[in-house]
Amino acid sequence: xxxxxxxxxxxSGGGDGAGDGGGDGGWQPPHVYQDTGYTEExxxxxxxxxxxxxxELDGQGLPWLATATGVMSFDGSGFRQVALPDVGxxxxxxxxxxxxxxxxxxxxxxxxxxxxxxxxxxxxxxxxWRRAGGIWIAGENLAGWxxxxxxxxxxxxxxxxRTLAEDAAxxxxxxxxxxxxxxxxxxxxxxxxxxxxxxxxxLCPDGTLWAGTAAGLARRDAASGTWSAFLGADGLHYGDVNxxxxxxxGNLLVATRRGGSIFRADGTRRYYFGRNWTAGDDIxxxxxxxxxxxxxAGPDGVSRVRQLETTLAAxxxxxxxxxxxxxxxxxxxxxxxxxxxxxDVESFYNHDDDNDGQWTAMYLASQCFRWxxxxxxxxxxxxxVAAAALMKLEQVTPVRGFFARSIVPGNECAAKQQGxxxxxxxxxxxxxxxxxxxxxxxxxxxxxxxxxxxxxxDDEQRARVADTLGAIVGYIVDNxxxxxxxxxxxxxxxxxxxxxxxxxxxxxxxxxGLNSAMILGGLLAVHHMTGxxxxxxxxxxxxxxxxxxxxxxxxxxxxxxxxxxHDSEEMSFLAMYTLLRYNTxxxxxxxxxxGSSKLDCRGLDYLWEVQRPExxxxxxxxxxxLARSDEYDLDQSIETLQKLPRDLILWGLDMSHRWDAVPDPxxxxxGRPQNSFVFPYDERQVMRWAENPYAFRQRGDGHSESSGTxxxxxxxxxRYHGFIR
Numbered sequence: 001x002x003x004x005x006x007x008x009x010x011x012s013g014g015g016d017g018a019g020d021g022g023g024d025g026g027w028q029p030p031h032v033y034q035d036t037g038y039t040e041e042x043x044x045x046x047x048x049x050x051x052x053x054x055x056e057l058d059g060q061g062l063p064w065l066a067t068a069t070g071v072m073s074f075d076g077s078g079f080r081q082v083a084l085p086d087v088g089x090x091x092x093x094x095x096x097x098x099x100x101x102x103x104x105x106x107x108x109x110x111x112x113x114x115x116x117x118x119x120x121x122x123x124x125x126x127x128x129w130r131r132a133g134g135i136w137i138a139g140e141n142l143a144g145w146x147x148x149x150x151x152x153x154x155x156x157x158x159x160x161x162r163t164l165a166e167d168a169a170x171x172x173x174x175x176x177x178x179x180x181x182x183x184x185x186x187x188x189x190x191x192x193x194x195x196x197x198x199x200x201x202x203l204c205p206d207g208t209l210w211a212g213t214a215a216g217l218a219r220r221d222a223a224s225g226t227w228s229a230f231l232g233a234d235g236l237h238y239g240d241v242n243x244x245x246x247x248x249x250g251n252l253l254v255a256t257r258r259g260g261s262i263f264r265a266d267g268t269r270r271y272y273f274g275r276n277w278t279a280g281d282d283i284x285x286x287x288x289x290x291x292x293x294x295x296x297a298g299p300d301g302v303s304r305v306r307q308l309e310t311t312l313a314a315x316x317x318x319x320x321x322x323x324x325x326x327x328x329x330x331x332x333x334x335x336x337x338x339x340x341x342x343x344d345v346e347s348f349y350n351h352d353d354d355n356d357g358q359w360t361a362m363y364l365a366s367q368c369f370r371w372x373x374x375x376x377x378x379x380x381x382x383x384x385v386a387a388a389a390l391m392k393l394e395q396v397t398p399v400r401g402f403f404a405r406s407i408v409p410g411n412e413c414a415a416k417q418q419g420x421x422x423x424x425x426x427x428x429x430x431x432x433x434x435x436x437x438x439x440x441x442x443x444x445x446x447x448x449x450x451x452x453x454x455x456x457x458d459d460e461q462r463a464r465v466a467d468t469l470g471a472i473v474g475y476i477v478d479n480x481x482x483x484x485x486x487x488x489x490x491x492x493x494x495x496x497x498x499x500x501x502x503x504x505x506x507x508x509x510x511x512x513g514l515n516s517a518m519i520l521g522g523l524l525a526v527h528h529m530t531g532x533x534x535x536x537x538x539x540x541x542x543x544x545x546x547x548x549x550x551x552x553x554x555x556x557x558x559x560x561x562x563x564x565x566h567d568s569e570e571m572s573f574l575a576m577y578t579l580l581r582y583n584t585x586x587x588x589x590x591x592x593x594x595g596s597s598k599l600d601c602r603g604l605d606y607l608w609e610v611q612r613p614e615x616x617x618x619x620x621x622x623x624x625x626l627a628r629s630d631e632y633d634l635d636q637s638i639e640t641l642q643k644l645p646r647d648l649i650l651w652g653l654d655m656s657h658r659w660d661a662v663p664d665p666x667x668x669x670x671g672r673p674q675n676s677f678v679f680p681y682d683e684r685q686v687m688r689w690a691e692n693p694y695a696f697r698q699r700g701d702g703h704s705e706s707s708g709t710x711x712x713x714x715x716x717x718x719r720y721h722g723f724i725r
Contacts (some may be wrong), residue, residue, distance in 0.1 A: 029624065031634045033724050035312045039292075039644050041682060042205055043277040043305045047079055052297035054243075054285045056093040061289035064089035064101065064299060071103055079302070085115045087124075089263070091139075091355055096129040103127070111146065118142070118150055126163050136164040136172075143174060165209060167199035168220070173209060175201045180211055187211075192227030193218045194239070204246035206265075212254065216659075232659030233339075237261045237271040239659055242284045253286045258657050260286040260296045271683050272296055272305065275343070275651035275702065279303050286490065312724065318694025319708030320370075322648065323363065324382060327707035330407065331389025332356045332371055333363040335688050335707055336650060343649060343700040352434070354421070356406035357393055357667030359439035360386050361448025362574075363709040368451040379451065380456055387452045390445055391468045396426045396433045399486055404433035405441055421580035424486070435485050438493035439511075440571060443518045447574045448524040450582075466529035473526045477538050481519060498546045509562055513555030514572050516548040521579035528582055532630050543588070552579070553591050553600035556610055563669040567690040569611055573622045576604055580626045593627055614678050615640050617714035618689045621627055625721045634723055637714065643682035650700025653685050661696070668692055686710065 054066035058073075064082075065072040068089040071082040075479040087105030094102050097315040100112040104124040109116045118137070125139040134147030143156035143164065153172065174181040175198040179188040189227040190194050195215035198527065203209050207222030215229040216239035230236055236254075243255040250265035259273030260283040272278055272286075272294065280300025287295045291306040327333050329350035353359060364386035371379040394403035408416060413432030416423040422435035444470065453465040476483050476496060483494025495504070496519040501512045520543055527535035551558070555576070559568055576592070583589055595602035602609075608623040617637035624632035655661070656673065663675040674694040685698050686706045718724040 010231070020105050023232055026502060027628045028720050029628075029632075029634075030446060030630055031632070032722065033634060033718075035724055037311050040308045040310050040315070040642055040646070041277075041294075041305050042646065043272075043303055045279045046074075046302050046304050048279050048301040050079065050297075050301050051299045052284060052302060054092045055287055055295055055297040056095060056285075057287045057289055058095060058101075059099050061291065061293065063287065063295045063297075063302070064093055065302065066093045066103060071101070074562070083143070084110050084113060087115060090129060091125040092127050094127045096135050097133070102129075102135050104137065104139065107137075109146070111135065112350050116146055116150070119152070126161070131166060131170060136166075138162065138164050138174070151550065157314070162198065164199050165203050167203055167209060167662075168207060171690060173201055175199060175211065185219075187227055194227060194229045194231060195553065199241050200244040202244040202246045202252070204252060205248065205250045210244050210246070210252060211531065212244040213239070214241070215239055217241065217244075217254070218500065219326075224288060232661070235263070235269055237269070237273075238657060239377060243286070244283070244661055245286050245287065246658060248290075250289060250328070253288060255283040255286040255296070255298075257282050259283055260294075262286070262294070270535040271680075272391065273592050273655070273683065274653045274685060275649070276645045276647045276685060277303060277305055279630045309377060312638075312715060315341045315641075315646060316712060318646060319648075320382075320475070321379075323708040323712065324463050325591060326350075328385070331385045331392070332360045332706055333709060334359045334384060335709065336704045339649070339703045343651075345649065345705055348705060352406040354405060354434075355438075355444075357390060357403070357437075358444030359707075359709065360390055361444035362713055363707065364448035364707060365451050366389065366712040366716045368448075368455045369720040372455045373719045383452055383456045384461070387449060387465065389455070390449055391464060393433070393441075393445075394468050394472060396431045397424075397435075397486065398427055399475070399484075401471040401473075401478075402484070402486065403437055403441065403445065403472055404435060407436050408432045408435045422485075436491045437483060437485070438680065439483075439496075439518055440493070440523065440567070442472070442476075442494070442572045443575050443578075443639075445469065446518070446525050447578050450529070450578060453529055462529070463609060466526070469522075470526045470530045470532065470535075473522045473535065476519070476522075477534070481538075481542070500547070501546070507556075510558060510565075511568070512551040513553075513558040514568055514575060516551035517541070517555060517575035517579050520552065520679065521547055521575050524582035525578055535678045549591060549602075550596075550599055552576075553595045553599055553603045555678065556607040557601050560610060564610075564692075566671055566692045569607075570688075570690045572607055573611075573619050576607070576626060577622050580604075582665070594638075614693050616689055616693070617641050617718070618710070621714045621717045621721065625717070630703055637718070638724070640681050641711065641715060643680060644686055645682065648686050648708065649702060650698070650704045650706060651702050652700035653698040654696060655679060655684070656696035664694065668695065 051068050052065050055063050056061055063074045071084055072079040073082050087108035087110055090103050090105045092104040102111045104127045109124045122142040123140040124137055124142055128136045130136050130145050134145050134146050140160045143161040144150055144152040156174055159176055165173045177197055179186045179196045179449050195213035197214035198211050200212040209220040210508055211218045218227050219230055220227050238256045238258045240257040245253040252263040254261040258281050262270045278296050280298050282298045283296050284298045294305040296303050306668035326348045327337055334353035334356055337348045337350045364383055367379045367383040396407055399405055410429045410431050413425045416432050423432050425432055449465050449469055453462050481497040482490040485491050496515050501507050523535045523539040555572055593604050611619045615636040617640050620633050620637040662676045664674045668674045673696055678693045688710050
């Protein structure tokens with residue numbers, strides 16, 4: 001295939017870039033995304049110190065808050081207290097048809113700055129504008145309306161009414177702990193409600209009346225008058241409801257004790273949960289302004305979700321900037337840094353990672369593609385630094401060809417040697433390096449450095465890469481296709497030898513396909529760089545005489561025999577990318593792309609088929625570049641890139657409460673529960689593609705921030721191969 005090698009001639013040392021596309025030797029992708037712009041949601045916490053019971057928007061779309069200390073309004077940058085008669089802690093707000101503010105507090109109701117004369121002992125908790133004029137008022141022993149004087153609803157005498165709603169005919173409905181009361185009777189769970197504990201009611205423009213209960217939603221059909229439940233199977237994210245509202249466009253807004261939902265009139269839906277979007281789990285009010293801005297409020301504060309008009313290119317520039325500013329240590333770019341202060345990205349510091357080599361190599365690859373596309377000098381500088389750091393991992397060890405997982409300054413070695421891992425002081429005392437190097441590091445080095453060699457490096461740099469990778473692969477070959485540590489024993493995950501492939505159960509029912517793709521790709525890469533015939537001879541020996549070609553054809557069948565290791569899935573795509581771009585044998589290409597009926601294996605096609613439901617842009621871009629198929633799910637990749645939050649803090653997220661989940665009957669490889677489908681990516685926090693996207697729980701506690709590599713690699717790869725323009 002050698003499509004990247006062909007591109008290299010146009011790029012290496014040139015500095016002008018190659019423009020979008022052209023990285024595959026002439027194949028033109030049938031589906032291309034034109035990056036002209038899209039709308040992305042961006043969340044921000046505006047007030048984390050306010051206990052809010054309600055939030056309502058005024059005529060300009062600005063929020064007003066009901067709090068324990070009174071009403072607060074938003075001045076564009078923060079919330080300020082509004083002077084009103086004291087009626088105690090406020091529960092509810094509304095604006096009437098004239099735009100006058102009404103506030104319900106423990107001791108009364110204020111309308112347009114004046115306290116209303118209500119029955120003695122009344123404890124208001126709800127106000128809403130009334131079609132015929134005035135406002136509805138409800139609470140403990142209180143249900144009626146005010147139009148200059150208070151009018152009680154006789155049928156509700158003695159009831160504690162939570163909310164009142166009216167339909168187009170003027171008929172009222174009351175939410176109570178015993179169901180929905182009407183002038184003609186009571187609607188309960190025997191009539192279609194999921195629970196008699198009704199917290200809120202709202203009428204939408206299409207005439208549908210919605211009830212929010214402790215156990216889900218119910219809707220009343222305007223034509224028939226019948227009620228039907230709306231639960232998890234219908235798409236309800238969570239059903240312990242605090243408050244409902246319907247905006248003028250017919251979007252149903254649902255505030256619950258675990259997040260907020262919008263059910264749009266067009267049938268789509270959106271769930272806001274987690275620190276990316278909300279100040280806390282308990283949402284007591286949710287509002288949507290005419291410009292699409294969403295406001296969420298509760299006892300932990302107020303958040304705003306803005307609609308940002310942007311492009312993928314602009315998002316890439318932001319993530320490139322963040323990665324360089326906060327995620328580079330000694331030239332290494334790990335997947336995340338650490339934050340000294342909770343949620344404060346400026347308090348960051350970087351530390352070593354067990355797989356610094358692999359993660360840095362993947363960031364290096366993103367900058368290689370970026371340089372090839374744009375010719376931006378910053379991309380080349382980033383790539384030069386990352387490539388030099390990777391090559392240093394081989395230079396610091398005392399054995400030529402053996403490379404470290406990570407390094408730290410030598411003065412940290414004593415402390416490191418007291419902790420986990422195999423740490424060694426370099427011969428000059430300048431560095432402390434980590435051993436027991438794994439196949440993860442190998443696949444990363446070959447993937448990243450070969451792209452650097454072909455797309456970015458000048459002649460001197462290419463020679464250094466060829467020397468380093470040639471030494472690494474040569475060391476493995478010379479030791480019987482095993483990566484030996486300095487003690488002369490294979491590292492825990494450094495076996496590429498035929499005995500391992502043929503006799504070790506972890507290979508036969510796991511890694512044989514992956515490790516075969518790794519070593520074969522490494523051999524072809526260094527043969528391309530060095531021209532040494534021994535590497536091609538080793539390739540032929542393993543591929544043809546020891547049947548590694550068949551192991552590669554069965555890569556995913558072996559990967560998934562016992563369980564799915566998402567780390568192995570990502571490494572499989574990286575390994576296949578290197579292997580297939582250097583392979584020149586058409587028969588092997590077809591075998592590795594499509595498999596063989598004789599083997600009952602399907603090669604790359606099956607690897608992608610298993611991962612396809614994830615909507616993973618990295619895997620999709622690699623598949624598209626290699627398979628050159630008519631189908632590669634570009635739309636799903638673009639949607640994922642658009643929806644992934646630009647907030648990179650790993651807050652930690654647990655989605656196991658979601659009612660719309662369909663738990664997989666099989667746990668993940670660690671025995672943890674997982675979903676049977678991947679939730680929308682704007683309803684998750686960011687993640688590495690080596691992690692499980694089906695997992696209910698995502699790691700983090702607000703003390704670390706992800707780098708941008710997980711996003712930048714598929715984006716720049718997509719640009720390079722012409723899928724994104």
